[in-house]
Amino acid sequence: MMHSVLPIPTHPPLNGVELDRLNAEAWHCQYGDPVHACVLAESVAVQARAQNDRRREAYAGLTLAIYQMRFGNQAIAEREFYGLKVFFEDIGDACGAMRASFGISALLGRVGKTEEAYAELIGYVAGLDEAEPVDTVMMYNALGATCVDAGAIDSAMRHYYHALRAARQLDSPDHLAMVLSNLGDAQHGAGNYEDAISFLIEADAMVSRSRLGTMAPIVASNLAMCQLAMGAHEAAYETIQPYLVISDQVKWTGRANNAFYQVIAAHTYAAHSDWQRALAKVNQALKAAQACGEIKVETHCYWVLGLVERGCGHLDAALAALCEAESRLNKLRDPYYQVQIPRELARTYAALGQWREAYAYMERFQQYFQRIQGSAARARTQMMQLQSELSEAERDRDSALVKHAEAEHARAKLEMLNRELAAKVEEIERLQEQLREQAIRDPLTELYNRRYLQEALVGELQLAERRGYPGCVVLIDVDYFKRVNDCYGHPMGDKVLIELAKLLGANIRGSDFACRFGGEEFCLVLADIGFELAASRAETLLVAFQSVLVELYGQTLTGLTFSAGIAEFPRHGKTVDELLMAADGALYRAKAAGRKRVLVAV
Structure with missing residues (x-):
């Protein structure tokens, strides 16, 4: 198992029930208080090892592997997750195998292997109704993030809303802030800025309820990115400014999130034409992103570096940075970058007087821009529809369970209701999408009417x-x-x-x-x-x-x-x-x- 990463407190010997409680607490607080989670897991691992209790030691190892992935050595985390998955599968422990797959998926997603990351998780969805609430939140949230990176925004929204429903039931400010922040980021990527801002503001409110507020920098980063996209540069700077003086936030947020926060700060400086500070900050962020191997953050850094270098008048350097960003789009199909990077390449080629290349990238930008305009309307419709239909599904399901809890007829009826509900959701979403597009689009130019x-x-x-x-x-x-x-x-x-x-x-x-x-x-x-x-x-x-x-x-x-x-x-x-x-x-x-x-x- 994993070696110690923090000083281990000494405790009197604990029985199996107490070790399970500490393992559950460690897994639950890994986002709200990762240092405390690591200390708890180290303590459990030591005592479980002394008692030759491999299963409980393995559960502690899952929390420690998450800590390594976010703050330490990813190679160690990868080795641990794969070994733990084999162990749990061998002993028939589905929960442990699922948590190990969660870590494996996160590592795959960081290097742009979105299809493998999705495949690692999707097989567990059928059992999430019986899973621990914290696992339901984390699995659906991870599926949503993976779908965003793959460019499957509609699927991402569906997974995120499942995560949001579970997070509200869990009543954990940190998990709720995480899901709301990711949901806001997905709505922003779909061009639905009003709803994105709404989710991010609610995420910020959840941060204020958290004991340590460890999610604050990443929520602020997502909110500032959305404000920058809307042209609200002053608001973005005000959002990010409180965290510019924090020197040890890596301790709480993780290296990848800290790199993302740094590049958003650089973007706000660039929006104020403070090019030298922007250049220093984006280079700092890029170095951190490369160190942790996070392809999405690295792509964002190169994109912002291109903006900053062009603002400084360094057109060749700007082009080189944007080409680096573009080279990662074959692994990262997030629609936000599919739109932004071609547009900035077109502008940079135009500034260099290379009009043919500028026109080609502008055409590519236009294609993705039109696509994202349609996805914004779908995202809003889907949000309202899913909220309504999921609430109705909960009522129908609860009613069926109460009335026919012990009867086979009840299980059959519940399955039928779920199938009909799913079909109804799909049909309504499809019709509303078609009607909405027909109502607001000019058929010849595809512009709004x-x-x-x-x-x-x-x-x-x-x-x-x-x-x-x-x-x-x-x-x-x-x-x-x-x-x-x-x-x-x-x-x-x-x-x-x-x-x-x-x-x-x-x-x-x-x-x-x-x-x-x-x-x-x-x-x-x-x-x-x-x-x-x-x-x-x-x-x-x-x-x-x-x-x-x-x-x-x-x-x-x-x-x-x-x-x-x-x-x-x-x-x-x-x-x-x-x-x-x-x-x-x-x-x-x-x-x-x-x-x-x-x-x-x-």
């Missing part, structure tokens, strides 16, 4: 009013579009609209959105931005549109232009109708002034 604009813009204006920041609406109309249809045909006109939609979608932030307003008109909604910067971005899009080459059936079009009108909230209007009317007026003036220009409402 005018109906979505009317609904979403109300929420954007309310959020801007509460937080006190501006926002802009940009109405865009293709110049001489009727001439394109008349001279080249409607299929070419449709192709022009599609290419413009791709350009708009590829050049907005995660907090913005683009819609087809109608005909050849499009609308951009830009959050937390004034009219001057909005006009500058619209001008940049106009220049880019003129360079777009539209080809169809051997015909070629280039040099296309558009006119645009901009209205700022609340300067030019405080309601949706007022803003759209003001932007439309500016667009009309742009057309009247000769087209091919961007004007701001007066």
Whole structure:
């Protein structure tokens, strides 16, 4: 078994029941107080070894192996987990084998072997209803994390909600904070920022209930990452700032989580254009990530390093860092990185003047961006549906168990209810997803439609009013579009609209959105931005549109232009109708002034 990693307190000899209690306590508190968990496990291992009690010594070894994985030598942890799994399987101890598989899966996931990590866990799901609550939480949480890394967001959400339900029943602030933080991170990866923030805020509340608050840095890191994606740079800095002075948090959070926290801190510095501090912090994080072999954190470090190097003006170094990040995407299929890394590669190639490569990566980014936009709607629908259906499943299951606890008929009926419920959940989710997408998407350009604009813009204006920041609406109309249809045909006109939609979608932030307003008109909604910067971005899009080459059936079009009108909230209007009317007026003036220009409402 594993050698001691901490000083071992001396205790009088304990019987088997007392050793089981200490083992259970150690396993339960490994995330809330890992040092205490390790001390307890060491004590049990020593006494069990002295009593030649190999099973209880092995259970203590599981906690010690987890400690080694997070804070010590991963090679030792790997050897221990595989040996413990064989031992427990040989003696027919399913719980011990499952816990060993949990550790093995975590190690596989760290090096990007997501399929093997998932396979290590999935066989135990059928028995989780009878497992210890803490094991149910940890297994479903691990399955959710593995599915995120594999890019299977829908499956990840289902596992995380099972973990969340079990964590609420467990009533452990540390486990609940862990699951909520991971669920928030998954919602963020799916582009569903509002629900991500909600889960992360609840996770932070759970941290405040924890005795040591060991999950605080990682919860803060996930929250800050979500805020950065939304463009809320000041909020991200305020979230991460309390932990910048903590020097010994590795002791509590583990090396991989500490490296992740460091790279998020670097990202916040970069968002404030504090490039030198950002560079120092990201290099520190990268060194820590490489030392612990955590592929996801290492990928994040290279991505942020690319952002920082580009901010410092080191374009070749930025490209090298981003290429390093991209090289890990074949093992890490988390949708967040599948979107972010190609976009930054496109921007870096563009800064280097390598336009062909920039366009190729921008197309790749656009494909993943459209995919993640759809997953955001699915994630929200799935969240509400699963919460409702899981609650209903619990009620039906409990009712059936009470009424027919001793009868075979009760077991058959319960199985039937579960099958019907699962089928109903799948059917409703599928139908709601289809209906939602059909209702809010323009079928030609795949952008959001005018109906979505009317609904979403109300929420954007309310959020801007509460937080006190501006926002802009940009109405865009293709110049001489009727001439394109008349001279080249409607299929070419449709192709022009599609290419413009791709350009708009590829050049907005995660907090913005683009819609087809109608005909050849499009609308951009830009959050937390004034009219001057909005006009500058619209001008940049106009220049880019003129360079777009539209080809169809051997015909070629280039040099296309558009006119645009901009209205700022609340300067030019405080309601949706007022803003759209003001932007439309500016667009009309742009057309009247000769087209091919961007004007701001007066």
